[in-house]
Amino acid sequence: TEIYTLSLHDDLPIFRHELPVGTGFSQGTTNITTEAQLAEQFKGFWRNFVDTFDLQNRSVYITDESYAGQYVPNIASSMLDEKNKEYFNVTGIMIYDPSINTDAVLEQVPAAAFVDYWGGLFPFNDTIKARIKEMDRKCGYTAYLEEHLTYPPKGKFPDPHPTTDECDIFDFIFNAIFDVNPCFEIG
16 A cells, blocks of 8 residues: 545645655555666556546646655656656656765765864764764765865766775764754754
8 A cells, every 4th residue: 555645736736655665654565676666656656646636738746855866856757758748747846855876975975074064063072073083084085075076076976985884974973962962953
């Protein structure tokens, strides 16, 4: 069973589809392994949805957040590839706070530089600060940030140092901040 949340705003359907099965409150057995397969499943659902509510030839806007940074572009691309405006008239997409790369690039690489920049929000003692700097130096995250996360980009990002226990600087910082501020909120 998949869950769909639907509301109507100015006669436009707005819904949240928990995809793939097993996401959120949806229940069932997952039978896909790629975002391309997810896009195909979604298109099947969408076609049925459009037929059920007589929504043919409407503009389609796809939005979501977080890991949907992987889902939304794949769904939109797959719909556009159909060249079928009766069902798949993708007019726009929006992804907020998207996951658009690996966790290593999104979390580990910027962690030390972020804490350094926002030091007032991370009032660590000298021991913790030194440990963060040592982990960062050893794992090369700030060096990676300065070398590769630049504009204009130099091409596809190479893989940074893998997230091993010695290089999990993000979780080290996340755990350390709770010793200082038990009410810390990441979001």
